[in-house]
Structure formats: structure tokens, C-alpha cells
Amino acid sequence: MRIIMGILIGHREEEAVKVQELLTKYGCYIKTRLGLHDTPTEGSCSSKGLLILEFMPGNEKEVDALEAELKKLESFVVKRMEF
Template identity: 50%
Template structure:
């Protein structure tokens, strides 16, 4: 991957309380591809939401990114997509 190129994956989790463990297991298994991870969900304390958004900065091969995305998309209530960003030289 070039220095001026980034791959970002966004993961929406609809039923966070029930699916978080499976999502976490998959992300841990593919941890060597993940350079940066950011988890976001609405709510605090007693009004914690049941859906969330995870944003990943990925490294490695495109084929591996697609495998990770496909593994996540098999889970009920989980949708993952990725995109490549590249700055022109």
C-alpha cells in the first residue's frame, strides 16, 4: 500500500449487546490488518444505545479486506463496507 493511500472500513452493528462479542472475535482474529479502530455509539450511562458504528483503518491486501468484510456481513444485524482513498501525487 502506498503512503498516499488509505483503506477505511465502516461497520454498523444493529444489535450491539448481542452481536458485540461475535464482532469482537472476528476483529481480534483479523487484528494484523487493523491499524486504527474507532468505536462510536449514542448514549451514556442509563440511556446507552443498542447500535454502534466501528471505523477501521486497514492495512494489507485488498483480498484480505474483502474476506474480513464478508465474515462480518454474515452476522445478523451487522453491515460492513470498505473504501479506498488515494491522494493524487
């Protein structure tokens, strides 16, 4: 099974350390990581960020655990696709 997860971070500046800690903890299961954020005006950053993760096959338990931990964080929206 192929799992893709989208993570919308509501307060990127305040939550960046927490996200990085979790991504490091589950890093061995992540195949692809793509980070996107809006730039409202040139030279500035948006407070929101979007992460897209693709996981290595066969690690559903670890993906479930990461998803549960991310959903505990206040400003996060987590969505998942399975193929």
C-alpha cells in the same frame, strides 16, 4: 491503497462477542479502530454501535475476507471506502 471500513452494528449487546472475535482474528491487518455508540440519555447506552476501521496497506485479501464474514452477521451494515 488505503481502505477504511464502516460497520454499523444493529444489536450491539448481542453481537459484541462475535465482532470482537473477528477483530481479533484480523487484528494484525487493522491499523486504526474507532468505536462509537449513541447515548440516548445520560447513563444509558444505545443498542446500535458504529466501528470505523483503517487497514494496513497491502492486505486487500484479508480485508475482503473480514468484510465477507461481517456481512454474514444479521444485524450488520458494512460499507467500505478505498483511496
